[in-house]
Amino acid sequence: MKSCLVVDDSKVIRKVARHILEGLDFTVSEAADGREALDACLASTPDVILLDWNMPVMSGMDFLRALRETPLGARPKVVFCTTENGVAHIRAAIEAGADEYVMKPFDRETLQSKLQIVGAA
Amino acid sequence: MTAVPSGDTPYATPITLTALASLLESRTGQRIAPNRAWRIDTALKPLAAENGLGSIDELVGHVRGGSNPALADRIVDALLNQETSFFRDAGAIEAAAEAIASIAPGTPRIWCAGCATGQEPLSLAIAFAERGGALADLIATDVSAAAIARARAGRFTQFEIQRGLPIRRMLRWFEQDGDDWVAQAELVRRIVWRRSNLVVDAAPGGRFDAVFCRNVLFYLAPEMRTRVLDLIAGSLRPGGLLMLGAGETVIGQSGRFVPSKRFRGLYELLPAR
Numbered sequence: 001m002k003s004c005l006v007v008d009d010s011k012v013i014r015k016v017a018r019h020i021l022e023g024l025d026f027t028v029s030e031a032a033d034g035r036e037a038l039d040a041c042l043a044s045t046p047d048v049i050l051l052d053w054n055m056p057v058m059s060g061m062d063f064l065r066a067l068r069e070t071p072l073g074a075r076p077k078v079v080f081c082t083t084e085n086g087v088a089h090i091r092a093a094i095e096a097g098a099d100e101y102v103m104k105p106f107d108r109e110t111l112q113s114k115l116q117i118v119g120a121a
Numbered sequence: 122m123t124a125v126p127s128g129d130t131p132y133a134t135p136i137t138l139t140a141l142a143s144l145l146e147s148r149t150g151q152r153i154a155p156n157r158a159w160r161i162d163t164a165l166k167p168l169a170a171e172n173g174l175g176s177i178d179e180l181v182g183h184v185r186g187g188s189n190p191a192l193a194d195r196i197v198d199a200l201l202n203q204e205t206s207f208f209r210d211a212g213a214i215e216a217a218a219e220a221i222a223s224i225a226p227g228t229p230r231i232w233c234a235g236c237a238t239g240q241e242p243l244s245l246a247i248a249f250a251e252r253g254g255a256l257a258d259l260i261a262t263d264v265s266a267a268a269i270a271r272a273r274a275g276r277f278t279q280f281e282i283q284r285g286l287p288i289r290r291m292l293r294w295f296e297q298d299g300d301d302w303v304a305q306a307e308l309v310r311r312i313v314w315r316r317s318n319l320v321v322d323a324a325p326g327g328r329f330d331a332v333f334c335r336n337v338l339f340y341l342a343p344e345m346r347t348r349v350l351d352l353i354a355g356s357l358r359p360g361g362l363l364m365l366g367a368g369e370t371v372i373g374q375s376g377r378f379v380p381s382k383r384f385r386g387l388y389e390l391l392p393a394r
C-alpha cells in the first residue's frame with residue numbers, strides 16, 4: 001500500500017482528499033501547514049505528498065524547498081494542489097521540485113490521473 | 122399536494138425514453154446503457170429549456186416524424202456519451218505512437234474515429250511531436266457536430282485539461298486564456314477535423330497505417346460493431362494497426378483482425394483472403 005501525506009490548512013480539503021485517496025488504496029496522513037508536514041516527513045517519508053500552496057506558518061513552496069534539502073527529501077513525489085492556477089505559479093512549482101500540479105477544484109478522476117502520472121496509483 | 126416548482130422539467134415518461142433510445146440508435150448505432158439512463162433528464166433539460174419547452178416529452182414531440190431535423194441532431198448530440206481524457210489509459214498513446222512509428226517510419230497516416238472533443242488526437246499529435254516524428258495525416262472524426270466544433274477550437278476547461286495531461290505537457294502545448302487552456306495552433310493544425318458517422322458514412326479517403334476507435338463500439342449492437350470493424354478494416358493498409366478502448370475487443374466481433382504479437386494492446390489487420 002502506498003502512503004500519501006495530505007498537506008492543506010483546510011480541514012474540508014484534507015477530508016475530501018483523504019476520502020478519495022483511501023478509495024485509491026492509499027494510507028493517508030495529514031498536516032495542516034508546511035512545518036507540520038516537514039516534521040511528518042522526518043518521522044516517516046511518504047510515497048506521495050499532496051501539497052497546498054497557501055498555508056499559515058510555512059507555505060507549500062517553503063516546505064517543498066526545505067524538503068528537497070533533507071536526506072530523504074528527493075524521494076516523495078510531490079503533487080501541488082492549489083487554487084493558484086497561473087502559468088507563473090506552475091513554473092515556479094516545477095522549478096522548486098514539484099512532480100505534478102493540480103489546480104483546485106479537483107475531483108477523483110483528476111487526482112487519480114495525476115497520481116498515475118507520477119507513478120503512484 | 123406536491124407542486125412541481127416552475128422552471129423544473131418533469132421526468133420523461135417511459136414512452137419518451139423509448140423514443141429517445143430509438144432516435145439515438147437509428148442515428149448512431151449507440152444504445153443507451155441502463156446505467157446511464159438516469160443521465161437523459163440532465164442531458165436534455167437545457168435543450169428543452171432553450172426551446173421554451175416545459176418537458177422532455179414535449180421536446181421529443183417536436184422532433185416526431187422527422188419534423189425538426191436540426192433539433193433532432195441536437196438531441197442526439199446531447200445523448201451521446203462523450204467522455205474522454207488526454208492520454209487515456211496511462212501509457213497507451215505513447216506505446217501506440219511508438220508502434221505506429223515503427224511500422225510507418227516515414228509519414229504515418231492515422232484516423233481517430235470517435236474523437237469526441239479532441240483529447241485523443243491531440244494526445245497523439247503531442248506524442249508524435251515529442252518523438253520528433255513527422256505525421257502525414259491525422260484525421261479525427263466524430264458523429265457529433267458540437268464535439269467536432271469544440272475539438273477544432275482546441276479550448277479546454279480547467280477540469281478537462283487536468284484529466285490525464287502531465288503538467289509539463291500542458292505548459293508546453295497549451296496557452297492559458299482566462300480559466301481555459303487553448304491548444305497551440307501548431308498542434309491543432311496537424312489535425313483534420315471532420316464530422317462523420319461511422320454507421321452511415323464512408324471512411325475518410327486513402328489507406329491508414331493506424332485507426333483509433335476507442336470507447337465507441339462499446340454501446341453498439343453486435344451486428345453494428347461488426348459493420349464498423351469492417352469499415353475500419355477496409356480503410357487500413359495491410360498490416361495496419363487498430364487500437365480499441367481498454368475494455369474492448371475484436372474477438373467475436375470481427376475475423377479481420379488479430380491481437381498484435383509485436384505491439385501489446387493493438388490489433389493487426391489480417392491479409393485479405
Ligand SMILES: C[S@@+](CC[C@H](N)C(=O)[O-])C[C@H]1O[C@@H](n2cnc3c(N)ncnc32)[C@H](O)[C@@H]1O
Binds near residue numbers: 149151237265320337
Ligand atoms: C466515449 S467517447 C470516446 C472518445 C475517445 N475515443 C476516447 O476514447 O477517449 C465516444 C465518442 O464516439 C462518438 N460516436 C458515437 N457513435 C458514433 C458514430 N456512429 N460515428 C462516429 N462517432 C460516434 C461519440 O459522439 C463520442 O464522442
Ligand SMILES: [Mg+2]
Binds near residue numbers: 008009052053
Ligand atoms: Mg490553503
